[in-house]
Amino acid sequence: MRTFFIAVILFCNFDIQAQPNKAHLSELHHFTIADSLIQLKKFDQASATLRNILNKGKAAHDKVTMAKAYSLIGNIFLMQRNPDKALQNYFLSLDEYQAANDPAGLAKVYTNVGTVYSILKELPKAREYYLKALSSNKTENLDRLKTTVNLAGVYAELKEKKLAVNTFNKGISLARKLNNLPLEAVLRTNLSNYFIEEKDWNSAILNARNSLAIRSGLKQPASVITLNNLGYALVQTKQYKEGINCYDTALKSANPQERKQLYFNLYHAHKSLANLPKALKYLEQYDTVKDSLSKLNYEQKVAEITANYESLKKQGRINNLEHENIRQKKQLRQQLFLIIAGVLIILLVSVLIYLRVKNYSIKEALEKSQIKRQLLLLQLNPHFIFNALQSVQRFIYLKDQEQSMEYLNSFSKLIRLTLENSDKDLIALDEEIEILDNYLHLQQLNHHPGFTYEINVNPNIETENIEIPVMLLQPFVENAVVHGLKDHQNGKIRIVIKQKSDGIHIFIMDNGPGADFTGEHANNKMHRSMATDILNQRILEFNREKTNYVTLRVGTQQDIDYPGTAVHLHIAI
Template identity: 30%
Template sequence: MHYSVRLLLLSLFILLLPVGKISAQNYNVDSLKQIVASAKHDTIKLGAISYILINIPGEGKEYNYYRDKFKSIANIGLKSNPDPETKKQYFSALGMYNVYKSYETMQTDIVTSIKYIDKSIEYFTKADDKRNLSSAYVGVGTLYYKIGNREKAISNFFKGLKQFELLKDNEGIAYASQNIANAYGSESSSKAVPYFFKALEYYKDESVLSLQDKAQKAYLLASLGDYYINAKDCGNANLYFEKSLAVAKQVEDGNLLSELYCRQGKAEERCNKNYAKALGLYDQALKIGTLDENRARALLNKGHVQLLQKSYKEAEKNLNEALVLERKVGYLNARKDALGYLYDLYKQTGNYKKAVDIIDRYNRAKDSLDEEKSHDALTKQQLTYDYEKRELQSKLAQERRLSEIKLENERQNTRKDIMIAVIAMIVVILIISLVYLYKYFKQKNIITANKNNELRQKLLLTQMNPHFIFNSVDNIQSLIYADKNDEAVNYLTKFSKLTRQILEHSTEDYITLDEELSMTKNYLAIQQLLYNNNFTYTVDADDDIDAEFILLPPMLTQPFIENAVKHGLKNTQEGGKINVRFYMHNDSLFFEVTDNGTGIIAKEDDNKHRSLATQIVTERLKGNANRKTIDIEISNIVDNEKVQGVITRFEIPYIKDI
């Protein structure tokens, strides 16, 4: 089969593999061969081989090697039990293999060619490859049409058209419609016309057509012209042949133009009786055509017109040349027509001896053609039988399938009843379990809430112990007696505010960091009064902290600040320092308090108080943060082996209120 014809026939078959990444525009044949040799994945190899097979001559050792390798890779891949999607790709590949085999045999054994296409339809169906399945239906239709079985040809064309329409594949719709039109048009049926124009719709926008699209459009317009010749509508025949030539000239393919000039010449000859113009078109066809088939057709048509014009010498020469070319291409119809024209020529010129020789050759050619038609008829009967047998087998398989479905439905109903009973039992067990869990967690929450309340009370007692209240009031009273009324009022205000804050916050789960800072400052101001201003203090939050939008559990820091004042500065008469700081580290909030006292010493009372504070706050943090361990770091500040004070720090769980 000539390469350009094979490429045209295969153009609508697209293997749905990862080769979508491998474009024939980006890789030449040698590059594709390298991909086959080096690719790790079978599907990529298959995609590359599919392009190689289209782009090398369709015969010879190289073609056979890659075609068989294509099949081998797909079969081995299927045996490896791939995932469902990969399995579909292997089935598509086997479908394409059978397409290749079909087109290899269509010129020599039409029955085998149809069997290969039927096999490809099975594989494309398994692969759910609707695009290639649609093309296969149209492909097998062309084979049935070739042997004269228009009924089955048109049936398959319509199957393909229906699938292409479901896929909204305009190119495929045009492909199927053109074949339907040609099938109807061969008998000048008016049914052909809508499908000719349906196919033409795809080629409407000239700006987006490829050269192959333009060639297809030219053939389609010429086929429409042939239809109008058969329908004896010469006006439309001439119109569509002119349109066909206009499109074909854009393609610049000599053989395409050669065939179209021959077709238009027949229109001038049969419709317009314009023999001079017909001869001019045949000469143009001979001038640019290189295929023996096209040249044989042009010489035959030219000889026939010259016979009609009684230009016997020129007619004899051209008809004999057509016979020589016919022997090379096996164009049996052309042989019969050429011999028939020569017989008429020799009769008209009185050369009866040659006429007798020619009539004998003509009869042999006619007999050969009749034998071929008989063979086609026998083939048609055989294929009809095979087709009907497949249809019967399909119906039997469908009946078996329906029986299996019915049996499976009964089994499913039984399984369904069992499943409903099991589900009902599970639901009952779940309900009982949920009731138990509800009661269990409710009791646990009550216990946890009681425990948290106890912790709040302990924290409240650490902040509002009677000794602290008595000393605070006593010191404020001393300021009043000392006639330091402004200072007394200031401290009284802070004390009352602190008392209110402690009482209010003791019932809250979270307060803002801004409120915590305010309460801490008030507390340290009162402590400063109690300790005769023998220390200074700072209370800060880092600049990257928005204190108004950070929520944290209340009353956590005060026990450690109290430790820093009461125990850290216990022996300090003046110059004491207390620094409180809140800072962020790795999106975690930390509290830190330092003093410049004598450090941690092994005194039982001090350690007992620190341990009590640590225990209470640790338990409180556990409840709020839902964490198993809370690390509270308390250590001496040492400089040159000398204790400079104590630092206490720990992470505080917080919530961002945005």
């Protein structure tokens, strides 16, 4: 299960020290108005008010006022999901606070900067700024508590276990000292996430129950994330009924993203109980929500691109008018300059046309190469899908409901992964391993005589961070199953993945009779069974873009357990 840590976003409210003069009272009044407008999400009015305050601060050389205005403007941009401009204003605020030697103000803005980097998943930078905030704010107050809550979540996501547990406990202790039960509930929920990651189910259950109890005492609604965590930990300890009740309760107030995770967890819970109809029902609901979220995300991206395009067009028109105005003024001042400018413009246009034609030719060549590669991928997929559908048809014909369900589940996962990555050139190594595992499991269910397989991955390899060419390994694995183990009793397939200084090395071996790699039969079997021409073209396409990116060797290995065909793929990273 993918866990989520609740981040407490600290949009700092700036208390202005009231001074016995009208200027500071006016300043307090305008900041209060700006803060109210932000809360009402009237961002344009709030920005205008803050720009006015900022200009007055600049005129009066009041660095603290300028720092507060910049920070609130940063808050507006962050709420509008514009992290780049938010950071820009936060750093301007930091400059002014440093010049004013205001550690309390620095601590608040450091926390906001850390929050932005946490949202962007730049976790080392988030940790750096949260630590700066704690260093600047030594007082045990609400700001320090909120910073501690976020820092604990960052430590947990960075897998810094001792620091995470220590910071969680410090946060809980401070929350109790400040009698801040809502933030203690958040800390307990995040701590349950941490223990789920560590597979410490009892500790996860304890902290989730404590969080829910605190919220109940405060007469607050139960957190969907907390209920999901509790349900997941209970299911892992075989407490299925209570765990499923937690999921069902969470569904009542869950947003679409949370429903997606809950449906997926309910699917696994009912599958563990062998309640296949309900498992299938929740799997279908999970797919529906996932497709809906994908469509929504696509529509949002289209809207953002359209808005950016319109904005660029408007700015382009303004720039063109300004350039035209400047050019006309220069023409009136000096006729000679017009002649020279005309010659320069002609030369410039000629160069631009030449560069445009050249760039177009290069772009066209790249697009053709890309299309060819995608066509090659499409040639690989239909063969496997045809065979898989035949297998499904056989199970249904035999009326083997359990085998049909298991086969369809693995087949749907494999097809989904394949379709999701069909338009990509590269795939994460862990996803490719999942594809191979599902494929071999499908073949294992349907292959006669049976066979065993193992996939050994060096534990030091960060499979989620390494990308390899998509669908490059499956044809070789298919060859091992279909041809290497044909009519072979006690067939075995072994896949070994290692990482060396020169890249990733992948070995695919079987204990079949092996292929004849000498004489006139050198490539006959491999050419028929694996469409070697297509694979070689794919490898050639990748090697055109990056020299020696993929290297293939096919032969036999001097191994008693795996004396058959051995495929060795080297992928440079």
